[in-house]
Amino acid sequence: MSRRFYKFKLLLDENMPPRHRFPRLNSRFNIKHIRDDLNQIGLKDPSVYSLARKQNRLIITFNGNDFRKIVSQSTRAGVINISANLSYEQIDTKLTSLLIKSSQNALFGRFTDLTGESEL
Secondary structure (H helix, E strand, O other): OOOOOOOOEEEEOOOOOOHHHOHHHHHHOEEEEOOOOOOOOOOOHHHHHHHHHHHOOEEEEOOHHHOOOOHHHOOOOEEEEEOOOOOHHHHHHHHHHHHHHOOOOOOOOOEEEEOOOOOO
16 A cells, blocks of 8 residues: 655745745645745744744755754654755755655654755
């Protein structure tokens, strides 16, 4: 029996490019950009995490280490730290692959690194 696809809800941190840069993600998942879609600028990381928790979203960010100490506070949010060495196309491909392969609860309450060092 195959695992049922889960449509993750994602929150792109302010430091991430606009969501239109990730066409694969946009076609498969519910994505909001904290700055461009929610008009939230300059929020501190605990506030971003609180917003993600309220909306059951995974935070996608380039500065994940700032979230590392708070990510385990809830199983209603999670953090995926993106390597700055990846191109937008690589981020789109690798992140889509990770999310498609992950079960509903696999990434919530966790800190996940997405790097260019190995294939998913």
